[in-house]
Amino acid sequence: MWKGRTIRKIVAVVLAGLMTGMLLTACTENKNGQQNAADAEDYIKVGIVIPQTGVLTAFGAGTEEMTQYALDQINEAGGLEVDGTVKKLKLFVGDSQSEPEKARQVAQQMISGQNVDVMLTSHTADTTVPVSEACEEAGILCLSVDTPDEAWAASDHQYSYHAGFNTENELLCFLDAWKAAGVTSGKIGVMHADDAEGQAMMAAITAFAAAYGYEICDPGAYTPGTSNYSAMVRRLKEEDCEIVAGVMLTSDFGTFYRKLKASGYIPEVCTVAKAALFEEDVAAVGADRLCSEVWWTTEYPYVSSISGESCEEIGQQWLKLTKDSYVSALAGYDYANVEILYQILKEAKSLDIEKLCAAADTLDTETVIGRVRFNEQHYSVQSLVTGQWIYNEDGTWSRYIIANTQVPDCPVTSEFRKIK
Template sequence: MFWSDRVAGTRRRQAAHEVSNHGGRGLLHPVRPDPVTAAQSSPEASDSVAAASSPVARGPLGPRVETRPEGWRLVDRRGLLKAAVAAPATSLLAACGGGGSGGSGARSVRIGMVSPRTGSLRLYSEVDAHVVETMRTIFKDGIRVGRSTLPAEIFVRDGQSDRNRAAAAATDLIFTDQVDVVLVGGTSDNANPVSDACEANGVPCISTEAPWESWFYGRGGNAQAPFSWTYHFYWGMGDLRGAYTTMWGQLDVPRVVALLLPNDQDGVTFSNGVFGLPALAQAGFQILSDVPPYSVGERDFSAQVQKIIDNDVEIVAGVPNPDDFAVFWRTLNDRNYLPKAVTMSKALAFERDVENLGATANGFTTEVSWSPKHQFRSYLTNRTAEELASEYVDQTGRPWAPSLGFTHALYEVLAQALVNVDSIDNARGIADAIARVKANTIVGTVTFGGAQNVPKNVGSIPLVGGQWRQQNNTFNLRVVANNGSNIAPDGPVEDLQTVQNR
């Protein structure tokens, strides 16, 4: 062991402590690899040597090579001798720094992903699984890294819809699977702890599917001192307020809004007086101030329901998960109270969650971050949004969801960033390439820090407003407010009472 190994060990212990402080409790019980992913990974994957938190090269079965800040490289001599005995001369030359495009002996690009395969966010993983298999096909002949084309491997771990388990899954990707970069979505409950683990361990990470304020400020972000390793693209609360006011402005209803907010990171973001939903007051809406927040997993919403009824509230908005919202909605139905607008983020993202609510969900409204109507093409396949959604429906038998576009876009952003990386072993170079990328994706152009009042680590994506409408026992998400975009609405929004009494 040379000197840098001891330093790396110290840094890893410090990093593990840091992850624990960010919600990584339970890291003593590592998450087991996804059996499907493990089976489809190459047999050599588990034998690869890696140090994901530093610029130490990670060639399979070869000597460790550390790039020094001064520009020269330090080679582990004992590892070099072992490589000389165990490998042919061509492999030895490659270990010493020889170049070349992808081949059987080429160092693979190891991509990690944390997906909530179980728990309340499990529907996100169905989309993730489909996209991962699509990417394995796209990258079967390799992925371009600078001037080279290298083999690609994708490792998936289960975040279990739990912040602590998501942090543990990310740590396993970093230290067990030794990935070069981590991709993650599935709301801030999944994306934030994974991003924290990557930031602490110096591993590049791209995330999505959480309001960017939840991701940035929820992780203690400071615009004057941005994150070094983690980048995020999604819509922000200003975009959400714009979609909500455009939808509600079409209705003849009193402008009093009750908020159904959990005491989690998204609830804190939505309740923020500066950029959250209370800022709707600037558009003439009054937020009912005394509706209490609730704990995730709550089974008694009588206090919130009573406040809504006592104040004759006609607009209810919030960001509960699907399970919590289902309990709230049953409680409100039991009181025979029907508002004219129920507009929920997160809880109404998937058609299957809406179907589980039955006919009483007909007319619910939500934001639409991506749809088949969006006028973008995939950088990787040249498919349109409509074609991508149709392929998903045909191949899985499940309805499309907005998360399909964003999970697909994660790999598009990564692929375009890697084109500008000199070496896959240069973690700092990968992070810098992500920071500089201008990526054309299925959800639109992604750049980080390119918009006014947006932190350097953030790419802001606009959204539109949608309404779930039931037809022939199925639900369709119709665009009803284009929010200034070029997407043609399917029609106007209708109030919930009119829809359900028709």
């Protein structure tokens, strides 16, 4: 009788067959020239679904290179023993095109068409949630990182595990910035989208603000991609909000912030999650002295569980691999996702899903993003520090660490500077 994973596999195969013509181009050979072919049977086949095109392209940039770098370290050390055979790991890459349904479809095709053994994914709930759902249906281990925990854990997971940060840790970073600005009470204007992440932020910040003596001003939810923030900015100005906070996509924040500056209204401190990850986005809108949570930095005191490299050394490899001018906060999470996989495979010594899940359930390891230990809901809460972007006199941008409450061993590199 067929049951369990076998049935899920058959369902996934049928779904993939219906989509094969449409999706064959979505899963390509990786940049190191490795082919997605049947000759990979001697490898542990590692799939990864990330946004390489579309509105989330900036999030996916460099992920393939850093993932391959970490896998190469494992392979160069001899690979891993699974089911009595020593194997190396081979990467198969799928592009979500920044669309949730496409992410799901690509994951399904990789599972059924490429027969990947395990799946990695990252970069916003629009990617990690549908990919994990596809893996749940197929009975495949899925490891994801960097999505807020609450957004990822909206549904139950049996085969999926996540290492990210929760809204409370984001808000604690915001609180550090508010205090550094000398604003210990008053109104907080909250920018939030009408999606799951925006709703989660709004609910959390309302209770959080009340607990710390602040009052919430809600200018209303916006639809991602909107171009008109006039009414919201007017409300923030009328309410004399000393703080503007929220979670926004970089494109939405850029549109909003330009309108904010044009209005002549400047808050004492602006704390926005997600939107301030990338230097080019901050620079494009001139968001000088913007504060945000910092997911990961080369100043973190952790070392790789694969190679022993420091976070600074991982950052240098990122620069070498991507040719970027600065190290993205995503670099550490991209690397850590492979660290997590490495530790699970070492413990399980098998590709059997039950053994893999048993190893994940008991995982307790140090990585370049800190200690990873999954709770009963299959996610690990990672600590954050608080950063501020500063425009330098020479025309460059720097992000400084202004508070390290959650990671005391990460050095503070600058005092808070008030928005001009």
